[in-house]
Amino acid sequence: MARIELKDVRKVYGGNIEAIKGVSLDIEDGEMIVLVGPSGCGKSTLLRMVAGLEGISSGEVTIADKRVNELEPAERDIAMVFQNYALYPHMTVRQNLAYGLKNRNTPKDEIDRRITEAARALEIEPFLARKPRQLSGGQRQRVAMGRAIVRKPSAFLFDEPLSNLDAKLRVQMRVEIRRLQRSLATTSIYVTHDQMEAMTLADRLVVLNAGRIEQVGTPIELYEKPETTFVATFIGSPSMNLMKLGNGAGWKMSPEARLPNNAATIGIRPEDIVIANGNAPGPVRAEVQVAAVELVGAESYVHALTADGSPVVFRVPGRSAIQIGETMALTADAARFHLFDAAGKRV
Known part of the structure; x- marks a missing residue:
């Protein structure tokens, strides 16, 4: 040795x-x-x-x-x-x-x-x-x-x-x-x-x-x-979702998120994204259209697109009833965010 x-x-x-x-x-x-x-x-x-x-x-x-x-x-x-x-x-x-x-x-x-x-x-x-x-x-x-x-x-x-x-x-x-x-x-x-x-x-x-x-x-x-x-x-499958900050046509932030000033990109793991219930805004929210659903046994990977065409992947348990072409709202907890600056370094 x-x-x-x-x-x-x-x-x-x-x-x-x-x-x-x-x-x-x-x-x-x-x-x-x-x-x-x-x-x-x-x-x-x-x-x-x-x-x-x-x-x-x-x-x-x-x-x-x-x-x-x-x-x-x-x-x-x-x-x-x-x-x-x-x-x-x-x-x-x-x-x-x-x-x-x-x-x-x-x-x-x-x-x-x-x-x-x-x-x-x-x-x-x-x-x-x-x-x-x-x-x-x-x-x-x-x-x-x-x-x-x-x-x-x-x-x-x-x-x-x-x-x-x-x-x-x-x-x-x-x-x-x-x-x-x-x-x-x-x-x-x-x-x-x-x-x-x-x-x-x-x-x-x-x-x-x-x-x-x-x-x-x-x-x-x-x-x-x-x-x-x-x-x-690179680490994680499916890989982490990345989104630029701002209230554009894709993901939208609420003031309660209180993110650092130098944060330019938010990362969210697929398991930390959930389908929104009702009209509660949540700290981050997106309206998406489902593009594909992959059943991989105990869970399914849902591939969707936001209104501005940005891809997002999230997980749902078991065999999902979600259909291709379906629209829905997604949300995520700010405590699970990964924050990166403009150079791609962790904040």
């Missing part, structure tokens, strides 16, 4: 294209950090810089208090799990698991012991004699994880390892990854663009945007107190 530190790390391509713009981050021993953000935000590049697969233009990366900027990947005592499994097709599962250990001159009885432990933990014991082509996608990913586990590295690095799996298997595998990471207590960095995956796996989330860190915190901290409008709309 090891602590990982990034100090003002930058990555520049071609002399002027800055992909990583001064990232600093402390990852504690045994912590599971998830890097999340949209495509092109720099999360995989940052992970590869920690792994040694990408050079560092400036700044410093340390693993277990040791500067690793100039070290080759094999010298960093990390194990990486890739999106495409990266298994040797001509080797059996057992041979794939043993390969890295043999290269390190690990004694045979120790190799056998580690393979047995990893295979039992990952439930791949029946497949040890098979080749990768004889396995399902989920089984291959378990083997890829096993190859990392038997190394007993200082840190695990995961680069979108579940993106090739179907939805049901992704849920099963992320539960398995979290269980294993907790039991092994190995420092881990996990990259994903799936915010649900990020929320369920992370001890702390790192939200990246255009090569910079937008916010770092526990999943619940980022959900309940997003520091920017970017985080507010």
